[in-house]
Amino acid sequence: MRPVKAVIKERIIKQILTAFAFSSLLFLFLIFAFILIEGLPLFYKVGVQNIIFGMKWAPTRGFFGIFPMIVSSFLVTFGALVIGGPLGLGCAVYLAEYAGRRQRTVLKPALELLAGIPSVVYGFLGVLYIVPFIRIFFGGSGFSLLATSIVLGIMILPTVISISYDALMSVPRSYREGALAMGSTKWQATWRVVIPAAKSGILASCILGMGRAVGETMAVIMVAGNALKIPGGLLDPLRTLTSNIALELAYANGDHRMGLFSTGVVLLSIIMVLNYFANVVIKRNMSK
Amino acid sequence: MRINPRLTDSFVRYFLNAQAMFTVGILIIIIFIIFIKGIGSCSLSFMLTYPEDMGRHGGIFPAVIGTLFLVVLSILFATPLGLGTAIYLTEYTKESRLTTIIRFGVESLAGIPSIIYGLFGFIFFVIKLRMGWSLLAGSLTLTIMILPTIIRTSEEAIKAVPRNLRMVSYSLGATKWETTVKVVLPSAAPGILTGIMLSIGRAVGETAAVIFTMGSSLRLPTSLMESGRTMAVHFYILAREGISMEKAYATALVLVASILAINIFAYYMMNKVTSKYS
Numbered sequence: 001m002r003p004v005k006a007v008i009k010e011r012i013i014k015q016i017l018t019a020f021a022f023s024s025l026l027f028l029f030l031i032f033a034f035i036l037i038e039g040l041p042l043f044y045k046v047g048v049q050n051i052i053f054g055m056k057w058a059p060t061r062g063f064f065g066i067f068p069m070i071v072s073s074f075l076v077t078f079g080a081l082v083i084g085g086p087l088g089l090g091c092a093v094y095l096a097e098y099a100g101r102r103q104r105t106v107l108k109p110a111l112e113l114l115a116g117i118p119s120v121v122y123g124f125l126g127v128l129y130i131v132p133f134i135r136i137f138f139g140g141s142g143f144s145l146l147a148t149s150i151v152l153g154i155m156i157l158p159t160v161i162s163i164s165y166d167a168l169m170s171v172p173r174s175y176r177e178g179a180l181a182m183g184s185t186k187w188q189a190t191w192r193v194v195i196p197a198a199k200s201g202i203l204a205s206c207i208l209g210m211g212r213a214v215g216e217t218m219a220v221i222m223v224a225g226n227a228l229k230i231p232g233g234l235l236d237p238l239r240t241l242t243s244n245i246a247l248e249l250a251y252a253n254g255d256h257r258m259g260l261f262s263t264g265v266v267l268l269s270i271i272m273v274l275n276y277f278a279n280v281v282i283k284r285n286m287s288k
Numbered sequence: 289m290r291i292n293p294r295l296t297d298s299f300v301r302y303f304l305n306a307q308a309m310f311t312v313g314i315l316i317i318i319i320f321i322i323f324i325k326g327i328g329s330c331s332l333s334f335m336l337t338y339p340e341d342m343g344r345h346g347g348i349f350p351a352v353i354g355t356l357f358l359v360v361l362s363i364l365f366a367t368p369l370g371l372g373t374a375i376y377l378t379e380y381t382k383e384s385r386l387t388t389i390i391r392f393g394v395e396s397l398a399g400i401p402s403i404i405y406g407l408f409g410f411i412f413f414v415i416k417l418r419m420g421w422s423l424l425a426g427s428l429t430l431t432i433m434i435l436p437t438i439i440r441t442s443e444e445a446i447k448a449v450p451r452n453l454r455m456v457s458y459s460l461g462a463t464k465w466e467t468t469v470k471v472v473l474p475s476a477a478p479g480i481l482t483g484i485m486l487s488i489g490r491a492v493g494e495t496a497a498v499i500f501t502m503g504s505s506l507r508l509p510t511s512l513m514e515s516g517r518t519m520a521v522h523f524y525i526l527a528r529e530g531i532s533m534e535k536a537y538a539t540a541l542v543l544v545a546s547i548l549a550i551n552i553f554a555y556y557m558m559n560k561v562t563s564k565y566s
Binding site for chain 2: 117
């Protein structure tokens, strides 16, 4: 028998650890609760359709339409995926299938370091190099959907690469060996056997990359131009949901501030839907 | 016409190689630009002198200290919470519906973008709890933000500790807690440290969640309830308001160099761990 004191101590420690483990759930609850408490009343007051499908954002005059921002957020996310998706997948396939051991130990950490560069630095370099490049070669101000997509495309690379790399690596060796033994080339084995087997992980990497792009703020503020209308083309400026919050939160009051929280509610909903899909895709793969 | 598969194969090899090189090239170019443009006005005295005229002249001393305070506080809050959660999930409970729910919470926190943390920290800590724009509000917000990273890396590190180490400890009569503290945690320490380092890197570079909770006062914060400015926020303001490109580059250099150093150290630790157990 252990002394009673030790048993009690163990029990207390377990209670404390349990409390710690629930803290994450508590924080998640608090975040949702406070964003919803601040953001939802305006939906009742102004009307859901006037916010979500409203075209005009003039919060001090009672217009809270964020439809152009919702569209813009989707456009930049799609643009980021078009630019970052294929590039990221290419890198992941190269790392997993083609790179030698030595090359991999250097390349993998280097690619992960891209995730460490702060978003303000991406935005800053975007303003100084990508925006002028677009202005000179394509016209317009340069602050545009195109510039934002390029910057975000680079920023989602680490997410896309690391998750699809893991998916490719988890394909059993025997699959590759089987294909190679049948006389296929490396690429035929990769394209016909390995990539289809890793399909859902690759899909999840793209969805999570989209989550990263839709939530990115500081870099987007710097290169997007922040205009309050739906961009008509690649060279038009735009304002996303995230930048709307960050641009105005510091000085907003009353209904105006509530409008920013309503923007937050919409953003949070989009993120939750994306995360849900990523989870479903990953789970489906695991059960297989 | 049928294209020779061997030809396709070698073409694809070069193409994929080019993609990987291009991506690494982006990283190298970013570091190169920041280094070349920033090194001119970056020195030890730049980091140790006060800014003048909104940062147009002088150094970034308050921002360096502000960053340091913010990061140390966040890690101090987040490490016990995160490590405790990880210990609970791995040592003190079996996989059940409860752990699934807790893991769901952690995953969801990890997916929330930093501007939402900024919004939440602003309304909860700054306004409702009346902390104002302060070091405390900023570090509490960041604590929640980095918590998932610490939980996940600690959990993996603890799981990687071989089972028989625990068995030996139990057979010697040690309690669960004694085993955890004296046997499991010491062998999981490098992995846990990796998670902490990655979190520090994330906290140092964060802007959106910090600027609305800690504010952007250029004065040196002397208490928990005072506002302050991190290097990332200072850099953002210098760049966005066009105060000084020269100082912005120099600040970016300090920022990027410290983050890269922290991350490289983290990968070094992680490599040591994986080579130990494989």
